[in-house]
Amino acid sequence: MNCCGAGLAAECTNNTKDLALWQRDEELRRSGRVMPDGTAEYVFSIPQIHCGACISAIEDGLLGVEGVVASRVNLTLRRATVRLDSPERAPGFLFDVIGKIGYKAMPLDMADQAHEQARQSSELLKALAVSGFAASNIMLLSVSVWSGAEGATRDLFHLVSAMIALPTVAYCGRPFFRSALAALRVRKLNMDVPISLGVILAVALSLYETFTGGAEAYFDAAVTLIFFLLIGRYLDQLMRERARSSVLGLARLAAKGAMVVLETGDIRYVPVDEIEPGMRVRVPAGERMPVDARILTGSTELDRSLVTGESAPVLAGAGDAVEAGTFNLTGSVDMEVLRPASQSFLAEVMRMLEAAEQGRGRYERIADRMARAYAPSVHILSASAFVMWMLITGDFHQSLYTAIAVLIVTCPCALGLAVPVVHVIGAGRLFQSGILMRDGSALERLAEANHAVFDKTGTLTTGEALATVSNLPEAEARIARALALNSTHPASRAVAQALAGTVPIEGEAITEVAGFGMEGIFDGRRARLGRASFVGEIAAVAPAGEGLVFAVEGGMSHAIAIAETIRDGAAQAIAVLRAQGIESEILSGDAPAAVGRIAKAVGIGKWRAGETPASKMARLEQLRDQGLKTLMVGDGLNDAPALAAGHVSFAPATASDAGRFAADFIFTRNNLSAIVEARDISLQAAKLVRQNFGLAIAYNFISVPLAFAGQVTPLVAAIAMSTSSIIVLANSLRLQRRNGATMATKRELVATPGKTIGAKA
Amino acid sequence: MTGLLLLVPIALFLGLLGLAGFLWSLSSGQYEDLDGAGERILNDDGPLTRKTEKRD
Numbered sequence: 001m002n003c004c005g006a007g008l009a010a011e012c013t014n015n016t017k018d019l020a021l022w023q024r025d026e027e028l029r030r031s032g033r034v035m036p037d038g039t040a041e042y043v044f045s046i047p048q049i050h051c052g053a054c055i056s057a058i059e060d061g062l063l064g065v066e067g068v069v070a071s072r073v074n075l076t077l078r079r080a081t082v083r084l085d086s087p088e089r090a091p092g093f094l095f096d097v098i099g100k101i102g103y104k105a106m107p108l109d110m111a112d113q114a115h116e117q118a119r120q121s122s123e124l125l126k127a128l129a130v131s132g133f134a135a136s137n138i139m140l141l142s143v144s145v146w147s148g149a150e151g152a153t154r155d156l157f158h159l160v161s162a163m164i165a166l167p168t169v170a171y172c173g174r175p176f177f178r179s180a181l182a183a184l185r186v187r188k189l190n191m192d193v194p195i196s197l198g199v200i201l202a203v204a205l206s207l208y209e210t211f212t213g214g215a216e217a218y219f220d221a222a223v224t225l226i227f228f229l230l231i232g233r234y235l236d237q238l239m240r241e242r243a244r245s246s247v248l249g250l251a252r253l254a255a256k257g258a259m260v261v262l263e264t265g266d267i268r269y270v271p272v273d274e275i276e277p278g279m280r281v282r283v284p285a286g287e288r289m290p291v292d293a294r295i296l297t298g299s300t301e302l303d304r305s306l307v308t309g310e311s312a313p314v315l316a317g318a319g320d321a322v323e324a325g326t327f328n329l330t331g332s333v334d335m336e337v338l339r340p341a342s343q344s345f346l347a348e349v350m351r352m353l354e355a356a357e358q359g360r361g362r363y364e365r366i367a368d369r370m371a372r373a374y375a376p377s378v379h380i381l382s383a384s385a386f387v388m389w390m391l392i393t394g395d396f397h398q399s400l401y402t403a404i405a406v407l408i409v410t411c412p413c414a415l416g417l418a419v420p421v422v423h424v425i426g427a428g429r430l431f432q433s434g435i436l437m438r439d440g441s442a443l444e445r446l447a448e449a450n451h452a453v454f455d456k457t458g459t460l461t462t463g464e465a466l467a468t469v470s471n472l473p474e475a476e477a478r479i480a481r482a483l484a485l486n487s488t489h490p491a492s493r494a495v496a497q498a499l500a501g502t503v504p505i506e507g508e509a510i511t512e513v514a515g516f517g518m519e520g521i522f523d524g525r526r527a528r529l530g531r532a533s534f535v536g537e538i539a540a541v542a543p544a545g546e547g548l549v550f551a552v553e554g555g556m557s558h559a560i561a562i563a564e565t566i567r568d569g570a571a572q573a574i575a576v577l578r579a580q581g582i583e584s585e586i587l588s589g590d591a592p593a594a595v596g597r598i599a600k601a602v603g604i605g606k607w608r609a610g611e612t613p614a615s616k617m618a619r620l621e622q623l624r625d626q627g628l629k630t631l632m633v634g635d636g637l638n639d640a641p642a643l644a645a646g647h648v649s650f651a652p653a654t655a656s657d658a659g660r661f662a663a664d665f666i667f668t669r670n671n672l673s674a675i676v677e678a679r680d681i682s683l684q685a686a687k688l689v690r691q692n693f694g695l696a697i698a699y700n701f702i703s704v705p706l707a708f709a710g711q712v713t714p715l716v717a718a719i720a721m722s723t724s725s726i727i728v729l730a731n732s733l734r735l736q737r738r739n740g741a742t743m744a745t746k747r748e749l750v751a752t753p754g755k756t757i758g759a760k761a
Numbered sequence: 762m763t764g765l766l767l768l769v770p771i772a773l774f775l776g777l778l779g780l781a782g783f784l785w786s787l788s789s790g791q792y793e794d795l796d797g798a799g800e801r802i803l804n805d806d807g808p809l810t811r812k813t814e815k816r817d
Binding site: 051052055056073074075076077122125126129130133136137140141153156160164 | 783793
């Protein structure tokens with residue numbers, strides 16, 4: 001693919017826009033796969049898909065385009081799969097096609113681990129189906145036995161049950177046996193240990209009964225138990241998978257490679273891990289820096305917000321060093337690579353991130369905490385039942401039978417469902433409100449949080465600048481908008497946005513002078529938009545100050561105020577958190593003045609400016625040592641280690657890849673009320689989990705004495721276990737009840753950014 | 762008793778048939794987009810999509 005690309009690039013090296021397009025094609029191509037029939041398949045994540053009309057709009061829109069063979073939208077995962085007729089066709093145009101239909105597409109890399117995960121859940125579903133089949137058939141036979149089948153008929157039914165149960169337990173029980181073995185190997189007990197022990201002993205005892213012509217076999221209990229537990233396991237897996245696919249789905253086109261300028265002058269696309277020091281790379285405007293490098297030729301403005309958190313663009317020219325991950329705003333530059341990608345600034349942050357994640361791995365889930373107390377007590381109970389019966393009756397068979405009955409009725413069937421069902425329903429409710437959860441333990445941790453830390457740029461603010469243009473005559477406003485529209489600089493975009501009502505005028509020779517501003521000729525007069533000094537050269541009166549200025553040659557200069565926009569609901573969310581006893585503070589990489597202004601606006605008294613990724617992480621560790629459980633909200637690459645070090649963390653969907661990767665929750669709407677809402681749900685979920693545990697323990701209080709007394713027949717065990725599971729399930733479903741908005745209106749609200757969903761508090 | 766010898770295998774066979782049917786539907790990808798399947802009923806351009814998909 002490089003060969004055809006090189007030719008293409010050589011033609012358009014002068015045009016920085018085409019160069020960026022070409023790079024996009026190359027990167028997308030690497031994420032696609034070639035199908036056996038010679039077509040090429042690409043998968044996009046489109047978070048805005050939300051209804052049937054979206055499906056037909058996207059599918060039909062794509063099918064009408066030349067080169068598209070098939071398109072299929074998956075509403076559940078909010079993805080579109082597009083097949084092109086040949087792998088040679090550049091796939092970049094698909095973004096524009098989907099964009100024209102009105103959606104924003106992001107490419108998905110098919111090579112990642114999402115595949116492995118999908119396989120795992122379909123394995124679980126298969127096991128669930130098999131155990132469901134086995135459970136219903138064995139139950140059918142068991143009911144006949146309980147209702148009075150005797151003699152040869154009973155033995156036959158037991159034998160048939162055994163023939164179904166043995167392969168089922170061997171096949172469907174593997175997830176539990178594996179996890180129990182893993183726990184035992186490190187000399188620990190988890191829930192799966194009593195489960196595996198109970199199932200294996202029940203089957204062994206029943207086999208013995210079957211072959212000696214005994215009256216009571218527990219095949220139904222063993223298989224039903226596995227069936228119920230697999231439901232819990234599957235739901236857990238399903239939730240994690242959906243969250244993961246959504247998080248991955250948001251992956252932006254990060255610099256996965258760069259255009260290397262060869263000595264012959266040709267340009268070749270090289271994946272980022274093959275770039276070596278000393279190579280010469282060309283980075284067009286609108287791309288991220290792939291590696292740490294030094295600028296050789298060209299000058300540009302850089303958005304270093306991912307690195308420093310500072311929002312204002314920085315001017316860079318020949319000789320300046322540039323970190324990987326900074327965004328090239330205005331000009332194409334040629335650079336000399338200083339370090340391989342594995343040693344870049346980006347990689348350094350990633351290493352810090354991993355270290356912090358390991359720290360969080362120490363968190364023990366509620367279910368495991370329960371297991372630590374539950375498993376030993378169950379084993380001791382069962383053993384004491386055996387000893388007691390041996391002392392009283394001296395009958396070995398009867399004693400063993402009672403001990404196994406105790407193990408079977410205490411099998412944590414309801415406990416296995418208690419947590420996952422609540423988490424799945426919680427994740428579903430969050431999903432509907434535009435919040436994605438990475439895994440179930442995040443919901444537990446969120447409920448425990450008692451301190452909040454916010455990043456500023458991109459978190460408390462939207463990261464987009466807001467321009468205030470006043471007293472600009474209509475004719476000049478049209479010129480200013482024309483200039484602003486020709487640049488991707490944040491300030492220009494803000495000006496274009498502020499003047500959205502005016503029609504731009506046709507101009508000539510509109511150019512961007514990197515680091516200074518825009519210039520163009522309109523009706524024979526020069527006009528400039530940019531730095532005060534730059535505009536002052538042509539204005540009648542040199543403007544005072546430093547800010548953004550616009551002027552037409554020989555005319556008045558107009559100052560344009562640029563301010564950060566505070567995210568909707570920021571102040572309210574912080575006030576609500578405070579009312580709930582959670583104090584907030586700001587950690588920002590930006591300058592003190594900017595941070596102080598925002599802190600005042602949102603009502604936070606405690607803030608720190610000029611923070612680096614390492615110092616942010618250190619602050620979070622310090623908070624942890626003080627015994628606080630920190631809720632971290634951030635977006636940038638510089639926040640990533642802090643996000644991972646926090647007890648629980650949030651990132652907006654607009655965050656950097658690293659930020660999203662590190663966060664537990666990702667909110668796709670523009671409003672910070674998402675945090676308050678997620679916390680509400682987490683508190684409800686925590687309450688329900690506690691209730692479920694209470695119910696499960698109450699059940700044991702009734703069933704254990706019965707089993708101890710030798711009164712638990714297979715019939716009693718079957719009824720008791722099913723009832724407790726159903727009660728726990730029914731209780732968990734209460735989380736689904738929502739106050740206020742119905743599902744339909746909520747969906748609409750989520751689908752329309754800008755509109756806000758009122759925080760419930 | 763002889764009735765059982767016939768009925769138990771029949772019951773098991775029917776159960777297995779159901780299980781096989783489910784496993785087939787699972788492997789043919791019918792559970793991959795449950796939300797979408799419900800919405801697609803309302804789209805009347807089904808034949809168009811099917812036609813184009815058959816071509817490849």
